[in-house]
Amino acid sequence: MLFRFISPKTSQKIMKTVFWASGILTIIILIIIIGYILLEGMKVINLEFLLSNPVDSGREGGIFPMIISSLYVTLISGLVAAPLGVGAAVYLTEYSREGHVIKLIRFGAETLASIPSIVFGLFGLSFFVVFLGLGWSVLSGGLVLALMALPTIFKVAEVSIDAVPESYREGSLALGSTKWQTVYRVVLPAAAPGITTGIILGMARSISEAAAILFAVGAAITVPISIFDPGRPLPLHLYIMATEGISLENAYGTAAVLVIIVLIITIVTNTLVERYQKKMMGR
Amino acid sequence: MNRIEVENLNVYFDEAHILKDVNIKIPNNTVTSLIGPSGCGKSTFIRTLNRMNDLISGFRKEGSIFLDGNEIYEPSVDVVELRKKVGMVFQKPNPFPKSIFDNVAYGLKVHGINDKDVVEERVEESLKSAALWEEVKDKLDKSAMGLSGGQQQRLCIARTIAIEPEVILMDEPCSALDPISTTKIEDLIHKLKKEYTIVIVTHNMQQATRVSKYTAFFLHGEIVESGRTEKLFMEPEDKRTEDYITGRFG
Numbered sequence: 001m002l003f004r005f006i007s008p009k010t011s012q013k014i015m016k017t018v019f020w021a022s023g024i025l026t027i028i029i030l031i032i033i034i035g036y037i038l039l040e041g042m043k044v045i046n047l048e049f050l051l052s053n054p055v056d057s058g059r060e061g062g063i064f065p066m067i068i069s070s071l072y073v074t075l076i077s078g079l080v081a082a083p084l085g086v087g088a089a090v091y092l093t094e095y096s097r098e099g100h101v102i103k104l105i106r107f108g109a110e111t112l113a114s115i116p117s118i119v120f121g122l123f124g125l126s127f128f129v130v131f132l133g134l135g136w137s138v139l140s141g142g143l144v145l146a147l148m149a150l151p152t153i154f155k156v157a158e159v160s161i162d163a164v165p166e167s168y169r170e171g172s173l174a175l176g177s178t179k180w181q182t183v184y185r186v187v188l189p190a191a192a193p194g195i196t197t198g199i200i201l202g203m204a205r206s207i208s209e210a211a212a213i214l215f216a217v218g219a220a221i222t223v224p225i226s227i228f229d230p231g232r233p234l235p236l237h238l239y240i241m242a243t244e245g246i247s248l249e250n251a252y253g254t255a256a257v258l259v260i261i262v263l264i265i266t267i268v269t270n271t272l273v274e275r276y277q278k279k280m281m282g283r
Numbered sequence: 284m285n286r287i288e289v290e291n292l293n294v295y296f297d298e299a300h301i302l303k304d305v306n307i308k309i310p311n312n313t314v315t316s317l318i319g320p321s322g323c324g325k326s327t328f329i330r331t332l333n334r335m336n337d338l339i340s341g342f343r344k345e346g347s348i349f350l351d352g353n354e355i356y357e358p359s360v361d362v363v364e365l366r367k368k369v370g371m372v373f374q375k376p377n378p379f380p381k382s383i384f385d386n387v388a389y390g391l392k393v394h395g396i397n398d399k400d401v402v403e404e405r406v407e408e409s410l411k412s413a414a415l416w417e418e419v420k421d422k423l424d425k426s427a428m429g430l431s432g433g434q435q436q437r438l439c440i441a442r443t444i445a446i447e448p449e450v451i452l453m454d455e456p457c458s459a460l461d462p463i464s465t466t467k468i469e470d471l472i473h474k475l476k477k478e479y480t481i482v483i484v485t486h487n488m489q490q491a492t493r494v495s496k497y498t499a500f501f502l503h504g505e506i507v508e509s510g511r512t513e514k515l516f517m518e519p520e521d522k523r524t525e526d527y528i529t530g531r532f533g
Contacts, residue, residue, distance in 0.1 A: 097340060124464035167377035171439070174333060175390040175446060186390070190380050279382040282429025 032257060041256020044249050050257070054221050058237065059247045063254055065223040069231030070207055072215035072224055072262070073217065074143025075147050077206040082199045084146075085153030089195075093161040094183050113151035117212040120144055125215035136218030140229040144216045145209055149202030156201060157178055161187060161193025190280070193273045200269045203264055234258045286311045286450060287332065288482040290341070292346035292369065294327055294504075301327050301497070303504045305346070308499075309450075314472060314478070314481045316491035318510065319501030325484045328501070331371040331451050332482065334362050367394060370443035374455045376435035378442070379425035383410075383419050386427045386438055390446035405445055413441035414471050433464025440471060451475065453483040457490065471492050488528060492516055500524050 035173075041105040048062055055061035074114050089106065096102050126146035135139045164187050172182040188195070210233075218230025219240065232240075288311040294302035302324045305460045310314050317325040327336065334355065336342045348355050355365055367390075377516070378386050387406040398515060406423075410416040415437040428439055436456055443451055453472075457465040472481060485491050491498050492512055499509035500521075508515060508524045519525045 120388050163434055165377070166371060167375060170335065170373065171377040171379065171442075172389070172393075173338070174366055174371040174373075175337060175393060176363045177367075177390075177393045177444055178363060185393070278504050279427070280452065282426025 008159065008276025013161065015226055017273060032136035034203045034263075037252060037255050037259055040249075040252035041254075043258075044253035045072060045256055051254055051270065053223070054250075057246050058221070058250055061235065063237060063250075065221055066232055066234045066237040066254065067257065067261075068223050069141075069217065070233040070235075070258070072227065073141040073145055073213060073233050074203050074207040076139060076227065077145035078199060078229055080143060080146035081149040081153050081206075084159045085150050085198070085202070086195055088154050089161055094179065094187065104231075106131055109151045109154050112147070113155070116207055118214070120148055120212040121214045122257035128215055133179040136216065136220075136230040137228045138217055138231045139232065139246050141213040141231070142219035143279075144212050144226070148209060149206050152205060153198045153202040154225065157191070157195045159199065160191040161196065164190045193277050196273055197267060200265060204265065205264060207265075208231075208235055208258065210239045214239075221237045221250075226257060234261075284311050285309060285353065287482075288347075288349045289475050290347045290349075292328075292331065292348060294324075294331060294336070294342065295341075295343045297341035298384070301504050302331075304460050305504075305506055307499055308507060309482060311478060311480055312476060312478070313497060314476050314483060314494035314495040316498040317484045317501060318484065318486075318488060318498060318527075324502040324504040325501050326454055329453060329454055329482060329484050332452055333366050335371065337362065341342075345529050361458070367446055369450045369452060370446065370448035372436070372439050372443055372456045373451045376432055376460050378430070378435050378440055380426065380428055382424045382429050383430070383438065384423040385395055387445050390442060394446060402416050409441040409445040410438075412444055412475070413437045414474075415441055427510070431464070433460050433467060436460060436468060437471065437477075440468075442474075442477070446516050450477065450480045450482065453481065455484050455486060460484060465490075488516070489505075500527060502527070 021114055025273075050062060050067065051064050052062035054066075088109070089236060092102055092105060121144065124140060124147075126132045128140040129136060130141050134143075168186050169182055169188060172186045173179075177185070211235060217233060217236065218233045219236065220230040221232055224231035234257060236253050238254045238258070241247055241254065287307075289305055289309075290300055290309045292305040293300065301336075305328060317328065321327050326406075329345060330336045331348065332350075332355075336344075344356065350365070350368065353360070368405050379389060381389070386405055388402050391402050391405055391445045396405075407420075410419060415434060418434060419438075427435060428437060436459075457468050460468065469490065469520045472483070475481060483491075483494065491532065495512050497510065498512040498515045500507045500515065500519075500523075502523055508519060515524065516528055519528060
């Protein structure tokens with residue numbers, strides 16, 4: 001060991017500096033990326049950019065239909081993946097005992113999480129678009145994204161539910177509640193902050209995804225009205241604008257809007273979750 | 284009259300034989316203490332009385348437990364109904380992370396009592412019975428987690444009596460509390476025994492003499508001796524009881 005030759009005091013100092021530097025570096029990288037995108041993007045962002053349709057494939061005009069498409073697919077993915085993920089987590093933590101089936105479900109979720117998003121995209125095309133006949137639509141896109149958000153939501157929900165003290169469950173059951181009443185009235189409310197964070201993490205992944213929806217939503221630049229209409233969410237728009245050399249300025253504008261939406265969602269949920277936790281724990 | 288009668292109770296967790304031929308009668312509206320060294324099966328015993336052990340895998344029992352003359356392990360018995368009649372207060376105060384009001388109202392809601400006036404009245408009554416009302420009446424909507432340990436334990440007692448059980452099981456209810464809070468809980472036990480049958484597990488022998496009329500001494504999963512508390516402490520019949528209460532082991 002290298003540390004054998006230096007005094008404990010010195011090694012303590014060195015390691016403290018190393019950890020401090022890693023922390024600072026992480027923040028600096030984050031600030032540089034977000035700062036650069038915002039700086040570049042802000043040049044084109046104004047109310048008109050946000051609220052008008054693109055003109056000439058996006059060289060001019062705004063990104064209103066893309067914002068709506070993004071909200072559509074993200075909301076659909078959340079609405080589908082949240083109940084499924086939380087439901088599976090409840091089953092695993094509350095209703096089952098450790099065994100082969102449980103291991104299989106957990107393994108399945110982990111595998112699902114590691115599949116490349118473009119593969120999801122391909123699956124989305126053949127299953128939702130073609131086989132189920134949903135066509136190129138925000139619904140197809142939302143469903144593919146639901147599959148991608150599912151493992152995140154499931155995993156975070158499982159950990160949060162598992163962290164609810166056993167004494168809460170015992171207290172509830174001893175008062176003559178059924179298992180379901182205990183889950184619904186005590187366990188889920190106690191795990192709600194963690195579960196919410198998981199759902200937001202999953203949806204943040206959905207809103208940022210381009211490859212997975214590439215073959216599922218179509219690329220229409222009109223505002224999707226029904227869930228069966230095609231759309232073009234922000235990341236996809238960004239991808240097309242940049243790779244086809246349409247307008248790098250507007251690509252940055254789109255990226256900045258995307259980043260701002262994600263930031264707003266994260267900050268708002270964190271604030272709400274903290275407030276709820278404070279109320280719950282009486283601090 | 285006896286509220287609970289236990290006959291030849293044997294309890295196993297997988298292969299481990301935890302309770303051996305336990306026989307005890309627990310009379311109405313009295314306090315019965317269960318004493319004995321750690322790991323002697325007191326807690327396991329008390330948890331068979333409201334079937335909390337059903338939740339643990341590998342639990343198996345032989346023998347009978349009668350509540351008001353009815354075997355509580357009959358397949359026809361609804362565990363939910365049983366636990367409504369046999370309430371439990373745990374070692375560590377375990378209020379729910381909800382408001383003080385919602386904690387006490389919890390049992391009522393679970394059992395389908397939703398009428399607002401009835402619930403409010405019962406919550407107030409229960410908090411008064413648990414000698415907590417004066418301390419919390421102005422902050423019923425605040426989280427129960429903000430209360431002190433002793434207040435939390437009295438809240439758990441209030442929560443239990445809100446659903447009007449016949450029996451209250453207490454599993455070392457004071458072991459996590461300071462002496463003043465302990466005195467308050469003991470005073471409360473004296474008050475509650477007029478209406479409820481109380482079975483209390485305690486490590487504290489002074490506590491057993493202070494609160495209970497009857498005491499049973501558990502050792503290695505067996506009841507060595509049981510009877511009137513003063514008799515058991517003043518003139519124990521068994522040598523092992525004498526050794527334990529004089530502090531020679533345990």
